[in-house]
Amino acid sequence: MKKIIIGILIGFYSLCVSAHSSQISTMTLAQDQQNNWTLHVSSSFDGFREQLIQNFPEIKIDELSADEFQKLVIGYTKDNILLNANTNFIGELREGSIKMEDQTDLEFRVTGLPNEINNLRVQLKGFNETSDQITVFKIIDASESSKNFEIKKDNQFMVSIDKVNGRYQLNGDESNLIAPFIALTLLVLFSVFIISKIFTREEVVLKAV
Numbered sequence: 001m002k003k004i005i006i007g008i009l010i011g012f013y014s015l016c017v018s019a020h021s022s023q024i025s026t027m028t029l030a031q032d033q034q035n036n037w038t039l040h041v042s043s044s045f046d047g048f049r050e051q052l053i054q055n056f057p058e059i060k061i062d063e064l065s066a067d068e069f070q071k072l073v074i075g076y077t078k079d080n081i082l083l084n085a086n087t088n089f090i091g092e093l094r095e096g097s098i099k100m101e102d103q104t105d106l107e108f109r110v111t112g113l114p115n116e117i118n119n120l121r122v123q124l125k126g127f128n129e130t131s132d133q134i135t136v137f138k139i140i141d142a143s144e145s146s147k148n149f150e151i152k153k154d155n156q157f158m159v160s161i162d163k164v165n166g167r168y169q170l171n172g173d174e175s176n177l178i179a180p181f182i183a184l185t186l187l188v189l190f191s192v193f194i195i196s197k198i199f200t201r202e203e204v205v206l207k208a209v
Contacts (some may be wrong), residue, residue, distance in 0.1 A: 023047065023132050027151075029083070029110070029120075031141040037110040039093060041077060045104050047133075048073050055126050070098050077106055080126040085117045117141065119171070123158040124151055133157075139168055 025043035032038070052061050052072055064072065074096040083091030093108040120139065127133050135151040137159065146168035149159050160171035 023134060025133070025135045027081075027122075027135050027137045029122075029137075029139050031115075033142065035115040035142070037091070037113050039081070039083075039091075039108045039110050041081075041106040041108075043104055045100065045102055048076075048104055051126060051133075052076060054128070066100070070100055073100075073104070074098055074106065076126065078108065080124060082121075082123040082125065083110065083113065084121040084123075085113050086119060089114050118163050120161045121158065122149075122151060122161070125157070127153070127157050129153065144168060 025041065025047060027042075028040045030038050030040065049061060052059070052069075055076065056072070059072070061069070061072075078093040078096060081093060085091065089112055091110045091113045094111055095109045097107050099105045117139070122137055124135060131153060133152065135157075137149045137151055139146040139161070144163075144166060146161070149161060149170065151157055151159050161168050162171050163169075
C-alpha cells in the first residue's frame with residue numbers, strides 16, 4: 001500500500017513539473033452569456049521567448065524592452081493561431097491583452113465565429129517538425145465544457161473537433177474505435193480457440209494387438 005501511495009505522489013509531482021515546462025501551454029476558446037468568444041492562451045515566459053527566437057532570427061529578442069516584447073508576443077500569437085468553424089467561419093483574433101510574468105497569459109476577443117460551433121479546426125503555425133511543444137486546448141461554450149485536446153507534433157499541430165450529441169470530440173473518434181474493437185474481438189476469439197485446444201484431451205483409441 002505504501003508503494004502505491006508513493007507512486008501516486010511521484011506521478012502527481014511529475015505532472016506538476018511538466019505543467020510548468022516551457023514546452024507545455026494551454027489554450028481555451030470560451031463563450032460568454034452574450035455568445036461572445038474569447039481565446040485565452042497561457043505559456044511560460046521562456047516558452048514564448050524560445051518561439052520568438054526561432055521565428056524572428058533577425059531580432060535580438062533579449063534586447064527588446066518589455067513593451068516591445070509584449071507587442072511581438074501578441075502579434076506572433078495572432079498570426080499563428082488559425083480557427084476555422086463550421087467550414088466557412090474564420091475566427092479572427094482581436095484586441096489582444098497580455099499579462100507577462102513567469103507564466104505569461106494572453107486574452108483575445110475572437111470575431112467571425114458562429115454562436116454555435118458544430119465543428120472546429122484549430123491549427124498552430126510557427127512550430128517546426130522537431131518541436132516537442134504541446135498545447136492543451138479546450139472549448140467552453142454556453143452549454144458544454146469539452147475535454148482537453150492535445151495539439152502537438154504527432155498531429156502536425158492541428159486538431160479537428162466535432163460536436164456530436166452535444167459533446168465535443170475529435171473528428172472521427174467513433175469510427176476510429178471500430179478497427180481496434182474488431183481487432184480485439186478477433187484476438188479474444190483466437191485466444192479462446194487456442195485455450196480450448198490446449199485443455200481438450202484427445203480421445204484415446206485402443207487398438208487390438
